[in-house]
Amino acid sequence: MKPKIAFFDFASCEGCQLAILNVEDALLDLLERVDIVEFREALSEKAPRYDIAFIEGSIHREEDADRLRDIRARSRVLVALGACAAIGNVQARSNATAPAVNLARVYGEEARDRVQTDPDHWPLWAHTRVRPISDVVEVDYYLRGCPVVPAEFVKLVTALIAGSEPRFAREPVCTECKRAGNLCVFARGETCLGQVTWAGCGAICVTQGYRCDGCRGLLPGANLEAHRQILRDAGLDDATIDDRYDLFCSAQRQPQQRRGAGPGGHAR
Amino acid sequence: MSVATEAFVPRPARIIEARPFTSRERFYRLALDRPLGHHPGQFVMLNILGIGEAPISISCGPRTDNILEMVIREIGSLTQVIAKKVVGDVLGVRGPFGSGFDLDDFRGRDVLFVCGGLGLAPLRSLILPVLAERERYGRITIISGCRAPDAELYRDELRLWGAMEGVEVIRLVDSTDHQPWDGRVGLVTAPIADLEIDPGNLVAALCGPPVMYKFVVMALAARGVQSNQIFVDLERRMRCGLGRCGHCQINDVYCCTDGPVFRLSDLDRLPEALR
C-alpha cells in the first residue's frame, strides 16, 4: 500500500506548499509512490492515519496546539515544513512585544479594548506567543527555509519511502556557497548570515547576487559571538545586528520563553 | 596510464545466512563473486546502493572460499536497513581494506586477546587462524567482556575455545542484568592483574570501545608488558577505505590504510589515537 502523506497548515503564507506544487515533474513521480490525503492547496480528503505529516506554519493559539497534538498522534513521521514550523519565522518577532500593544498597532485601540472586554474574543489572548511546532510536539525532520527547498522535500520523501535515514548536513551556508564558487558577500563589501545559518539551500540567495538573511535558522553551536564581532567590524551597530538575526530567527534567540526541545536540535 | 575504474564501486555479495546474534547485533554470512582474500583485522565497506556504505569488520579468519562473515550492530541508517535484509538479498562490498594483523608478530609468543563488546568480532578473524595453528603459539588467553549476558557474541565458540588445551577464556559482563550468567562480573581490565603471563614473551591484541584501551593498556603496563607488545584495532569514521577522504585521519596516519590495527608503540607519537 502506498504511504499516506498529508499537509497541514497553521500560521503561514502556505508558500511552502506552493513551492512543492511547483516541482511538477517530481510531483508526478511522487504521486506514483504515495497517496496525498490532505493538501489544502490541492485537494480535500481526510484520513485517520498518516505515514508522513508535513506541518506548515507556526503555532499561535492553544486550539492550534491541540490540533497539532492530534495530528502528531495520528502520524508515524512528522515533518516541519518551512521556517514558520521549524523556527517560528518572522511572526515570532511579535513575541517581543506585549499582545495588547500588538493588537492596538494592527487593529487600533478600540479593537484592543473590545477584545479585552468581550469574552467571545478571549481565546485570542492565548495568541500571545508564536511558537515553532517543536515547542508543542516532537518533530522527526525539519525542512528548513522560507520557502522550503523542493529538492530537500523530494530527498526526504524518497529516503523515507526507501526506508533510509535522510541526512541533512549540519553545515553553514558557506559550505554550499564555496562549492558554488561564489565570491564571498563580505568581499563585495556587504554582510551576510551565511556563516551561522543551516545549509541545504545551495546558497541560492548569494548565488543570485543577494546575501543570506538566515531563513533556514541558526546553526546549533554557531559561534555567534564571533559572528557579531565580524558584523560590527563590517560597520553594523548592535541594534541592526539583532534585527538581522531576528528577521527569521527571533524564536531561536528567545530560548528562555520556550518549552520543549528547540528547533536548533538535530534533525533526528 | 590506465587505472582500474572500479575503486569506488562495490561488488555484489549475497546473504546466505542472517540471524539475530545478541540483543543488539545480527550475524551475517555473505557469498561474494570471488574470494575476498583478506588478512585478520581488515575491514570491508558494506553497501546498500541507494542508502550508503559503512566500514564493517570482517569476523571470519582468512579463507580460500568466497565467504565473508560479519557481525553488525544497528547503529546508523545503513545498518538499520541491513537489519531488515534476509537470506537471498544482495549487499555490496568493497575491500578488503586496512593493514590488519600480521601473524608473524604473534607466532612463538604467548598471546592475549582483550575484547570489549563488539570488539570480539574483528579479533575473531585473528583468534581463528591462531587457534587453527595452536602449536605455533604459546599460552593463549582470551578475555571477552560485554555489557550484559544477552550482549555476548560467539558464546558457543568462546566455550569451545576455552575447552582447548592451553587456551584460557575469561568471559565477563559489566552486569548480569538479572539474566543467567556462567562467567564473571567485572571489567575486562580486572583479570589482567592475576593472569599467569610471562610479560617478556607476551603479545596482546586489543579491540573494544574507544574508552577501553587506556585502561587495558594501564593494566598491562602494570604487569610489565611493553607498548611494542600490544596491538590495538581502532575505530574511526572511514568513508572511503582508500586513504583519501580524511575522516579517519589520526594525526598523520590514515586509519583505513595505515590501520586500523596499530602497534601501540607506534601510537605514542599520535596524540589523537586514543581518547
Add this chain to the structure above:
Amino acid sequence: MRRAIVATEEATLAWIAGLANERLVDFPQTGPAGGLRFARTSPDDRLTFADYRPTVLPPGKTFAPANEVLFTFAHQADGSFRATPIIDRRPRVLAGVRPCDLAAIALMDHVNRDGDHPDPHYLARREATTIVAYRCSKPCSDRCFCAAVGSLDSDEGADILLTPVDDALLAEARTPTGEALMADLDGTPVDDPAPLVARHRAARPQPFGRQLPGSPDDLPAALERSWSSPLWETHTARCLSCGTCNLVCPTCYCFDTHDEVDLADPNEGHRCRDWDSCMLPEFAVVADGHDFRPTVASRQRHRVKRKFEYLQQKFDSRPFCVGCGRCGAQCTADIDIFDIASDVLKQHGGTP
C-alpha cells in the same frame, strides 16, 4: 628541447580563446556576482591576463568537482545490482594557471596517482587536461606568500608555460601535448629561453609577497612542538567553523559520499562524492558519537598540520600549503594560515 616562441599577449589570448572551438577551455573570468573563477570560455570571449586576483576556487578543483557522481547503479530483478563508474575523459584545456595552483595540482596528482589506491575519477579528468600555466610578475594579492613556501617558480605539470617578459610572452612547450597545442600560436621562435626567464625573474619585486619569519623547512618540527600551544586557541577564537578555508584550498581533498535514488524509479540512482571540510564540527565523529577533534582549536591545528607537516611527510613532498592566500582572504573572521605559520615559527621554531 621543445619549441619555445615569443608571442604577443594579444595573439596568445586569441589563441587560447580559439582553442575553445575544439575543446573545453577554462580560463579565469569574472563571475556574475564578481570575483574571478575558472570558467568555460567560448571562442568569442575577450580574455585577459590583467588584473588577476586569486580565483575564488583554485583551478585544480576541476579534476574532482564539488559534487561528483562516482557511479550509477540499478538494482536488478534477481536482487543483484549493476554499478557503472562515471569516468569523464573529455579533452579540456586549463589555461592561465598560476604557479601556486600548478604546484597544488602537482601535489594532487601525487595524492591521486601514486600509492595503492589511485583515483580513477580524478586521473581521467587530469589526463584529459592540457595545462597552460602563466608565471606571475607580481604578487596577485596582499595575501600572497607563494615565494615564502617555494611555489613561485613551480612548473611541474605544465604542458605549456607562459612567461611575461617585457611586453610579450615567452611560450614554452613542456610536453608533446603542449607542443601539439602550441602549433597554432604564432610568434618568434626562441633557441634558448633561459635568458628570457632570467629577465622575467629579475623584473619581479623582491621580496615577492609576504615572507615567513623563518624557513618553511622548520615548520614540521615547530608544529610538532606546538601541539599544546595556546596559539591554537588564540587563532581560533573568532573561527566560525564554516569550512571555507578547506573548501577554497587547492590542496584540500577530503570528501564524503552520499547516495541519491531516483524518485521515479527507486531501483536506480547514483553515488555522489562531495567536498568535505575538517573544520566542520562533525568531521571526526565516530559511530558511537565520540569526537576525536572536539574543539575548534584541535581542528585548526589539524588543518595547519596537514598543510605543513602531515601530508608533506606522508608523501615526501614540498609543503601542501602553496601560499595562494585564498583561505586567509576568504575567511570572514580573518584567520590567515600565514599568520598561524608565522606564530608557530616564532614561538616554536629554531632548535629545541
